[in-house]
Amino acid sequence: MSAPAIVWLRQDLRLQDNPALAEAAASGRPVIPVYILDDAAAGAWAMGGASRWWLHHSLSALSAALADLGAPLVLRRGDAGETLDRLIAETGAGAVYWNRRYEPLAVAQDTAIKAQLAGRGLDARSFNAALLFEPWTVRTQAGEPFKVFTPFWRAAQASGPIAAPLPAPRALAAPAAPVAGEALEDWGLLPGRPDWARSFGEMWQPGEAGALRKLTAFLDGAIIAYASDRDRPDTDGTSMLSPHLHFGEIGPRQVWQAVRFAAGRTGALEAPAAKFLAEIGWREFSYHLLHQAPHLPETAFRPEFAHFPWADDRTALSRWQAGQTGVPIVDAGMRQLWTYGWMHNRVRMVAASFLVKHLLIPWQDGEAWFWDTLVDADLASNAASWQWVAGCGADAAPYFRVFNPVLQGEKFDPNGDYVRAHVPELAGLPAPWIHKPWETPEAVLAGAGVALGRTYPHPIINLQAGRARALAAFSALRA
């Protein structure tokens, strides 16, 4: 029997379209799939709480699926390089395969490990499972990386056909002797008390099966109205694939093929399909930006922001985090985030704009909170999106684009149902007032059981004054 192949799984927790796993299966070697929890290697960007909840359940699902195929998942903790070395020594493995990561520290770690393994004569190989286009392959005519989304996406799509996804291996050869691993329950990935994740399960089914279910439901339902409903937080208008994509429970090639196939069957889907795939494109663009600017999670892409006069207001930050700003659409979003580990994208923009512009709080503070609380927390997307809102990123929103949370609420949550779902103390307010309780007549408030300052906060800032202050601060930057 030939020496086993280790498949080092990371953000590719699936069987379908998994090139590293497929390579191991095709090699004829016994297969040892391993997941290594290596928090130290991630530095300041170790997985947040919501991501850990997700990881626990995703590994649980993957473990069952791999056991069915004949090669049980091995769980280990510690420095990844040392852990792989020990595993190789224990099992006599002759090959290590993995799918690439793109976070700067992960790239450095993978590069060092690969050189180390190859130097010792092991077959160490990496593959692409996470992106449609490798970040370093999309270039302008001048050979430069892109800084603007639209030309990036046009060039990327024109750069060649997207490979068809690989099927899941039908079976895997088990190693001669079982490989010892840790118990998932011992990793402490789930919250203790209080169990802030108790509602997550209502919305999510981590794992490959859950990912495919979300994709199917989207293609059978919301995609037809995606162009408009994706902006409506009061509907299920989006795919909700983001955490599945982040953990690699489904790959972008699978999404691409399924969407194109669905659109090919009926012409009515062509336009919404293109809109949806452009969102996949934004994910690709974020990785493209992170690759050209490795400090994107910490430092403004545009250098003139280095000395921006941000406010140091811990109280305001806490109230924003807790969904107690007194601005209904913002509070609804922040509470949806806390309750379900996810926030509708339209509301993310509104809540982020409110923090960065009305409150002048550094975008990095919002980024850090999202990192800890989102189940889809993704270093590239999170950093690029926060910089976009703050206006300090590539292809960023212009400085004068300040979302008015009242108008956004009235436009995208016209009946107030989204606010009612997440801010129950306002549920009695009629639609014309629910997005601006501070302007609501006293009699209407009383009729709805709302007492401002007691059952629901006064707004943390006057919206007009906050907008004016933001415009002054951001326009000073240009001068």
Next chain:
DNA sequence: TGAAATGTTGGGGCG
């Protein structure tokens, strides 16, 4: 993937 201020226009009420 904005909002607000300012400018323009055209329908309809009304003397």
Next chain:
DNA sequence: ACGCCCCAACATTTC
């Protein structure tokens, strides 16, 4: 029937 005015609706520009 006509002209004046109001203002909603839309367009443009400014931040």
